Amino acid sequence: MGILFTFLFCVVTLILLVVGFLFYRMSQMPNPPYQVPPKRIDPAQWDRERVTVGWIGHSTVLIQFYGIRIITDPVLTERIGIPLGWGDNWKMGLRRHTSPAIDVENIGPVDVVLMSHAHMDHLDFSSLRKVVTSETVIITAPGISRLLRKLGAKEIRELDGQWDNMVLPNGLVIQAIPVVHWGKRYPWSRNQGYTGFLLSYRDKKLFYPGDTAYTDVCKELPKWGEIDLAFMPIGAYEPASFQVNHCTPEQAWQMFVDSGAKKLVPIHWNTFVLSFEPVEEPLERLLDAAQVSKREDCVVIRELGEIYILDEAESGRMLASSSDQVSL
Numbered sequence: 327m328g329i330l331f332t333f334l335f336c337v338v339t340l341i342l343l344v345v346g347f348l349f350y351r352m353s354q355m356p357n358p359p360y361q362v363p364p365k366r367i368d369p370a371q372w373d374r375e376r377v378t379v380g381w382i383g384h385s386t387v388l389i390q391f392y393g394i395r396i397i398t399d400p401v402l403t404e405r406i407g408i409p410l411g412w413g414d415n416w417k418m419g420l421r422r423h424t425s426p427a428i429d430v431e432n433i434g435p436v437d438v439v440l441m442s443h444a445h446m447d448h449l450d451f452s453s454l455r456k457v458v459t460s461e462t463v464i465i466t467a468p469g470i471s472r473l474l475r476k477l478g479a480k481e482i483r484e485l486d487g488q489w490d491n492m493v494l495p496n497g498l499v500i501q502a503i504p505v506v507h508w509g510k511r512y513p514w515s516r517n518q519g520y521t522g523f524l525l526s527y528r529d530k531k532l533f534y535p536g537d538t539a540y541t542d543v544c545k546e547l548p549k550w551g552e553i554d555l556a557f558m559p560i561g562a563y564e565p566a567s568f569q570v571n572h573c574t575p576e577q578a579w580q581m582f583v584d585s586g587a588k589k590l591v592p593i594h595w596n597t598f599v600l601s602f603e604p605v606e607e608p609l610e611r612l613l614d615a616a617q618v619s620k621r622e623d624c625v626v627i628r629e630l631g632e633i634y635i636l637d638e639a640e641s642g643r644m645l646a647s648s649s650d651q652v653s654l
């Protein structure tokens with residue numbers, strides 16, 4: 327019975343992938359050339375007594391929250407999709423058009439993995455195996471922990487995306503934020519949720535929503551205190567039907583304004599082709615929206631490999647690379 331189920335699963339999966347590939351080829355989705363980010367992240371240079379963030383690609387952000395090393399939805403391989411069993415990049419699925427802006431071995435020990443939901447462009451097992459150790463705590467949405475049990479993490483905790491919260495022994499406070507998305511890894515998956523996260527440590531706060539459509543929930547965030555950085559998804563919004571689950575750049579800007587955050591780090595763009603808009607358009611539209619509000623300088627980290635340091639003056643510093651600093 328098990329063999330028959332596996333065979334049928336493989337056949338159905340193959341059919342879906344072939345149909346998806348044909349749709350992709352016929353739909354005139356963007357086909358950008360492959361690129362390697364000219365800027366590389368080297369967290370070995372980061373000061374453990376500051377808050378430093380670096381955009382690796384898509385929704386993967388490396389965060390040094392003072393002495394706590396955090397990574398969001400780690401996707402570090404060239405492909406996402408269903409593993410074929412011959413290596414990390416042998417998968418039936420999408421290939422990234424921009425390589426990760428870090429050498430995996432340079433990520434270092436990760437204390438916390440934030441897993442917002444189980445979609446393959448956010449939950450990649452081969453990437454997780456590269457960063458999860460016996461000292462790593464994984465925080466995720468309801469129904470996801472059972473997928474992660476074999477990783478050997480120190481602890482896996484699910485947070486209900488309805489303002490559930492937890493405090494780690496090191497003092498990091500993690501609160502689930504009820505964003506608007508969907509969580510099924512496969513069409514037939516059941517009871518797999520999604521969530522955003524609000525991180526609080528010492529006197530700083532970071533907001534990571536994962537994926538979300540526009541939601542008024544960001545208007546409630548100021549009551550938890552001023553947010554220093556908000557990581558807002560800005561891609562995968564065309565055709566318009568996608569906006570049920572993904573915000574437009576203008577909506578991302580409005581949610582940033584609603585949250586009262588000081589700075590915005592745009593994510594979820596220029597890594598995988600998931601939708602119809604040109605790959606450079608999300609940032610252009612976001613900057614246009616920010617310019618209307620005369621707050622364009624609030625958008626920090628505009629290219630893969632850039633890092634941003636939240637310094638004691640709270641103005642922050644954006645670095646073009648780990649060794650090339652640009653003062654704001």
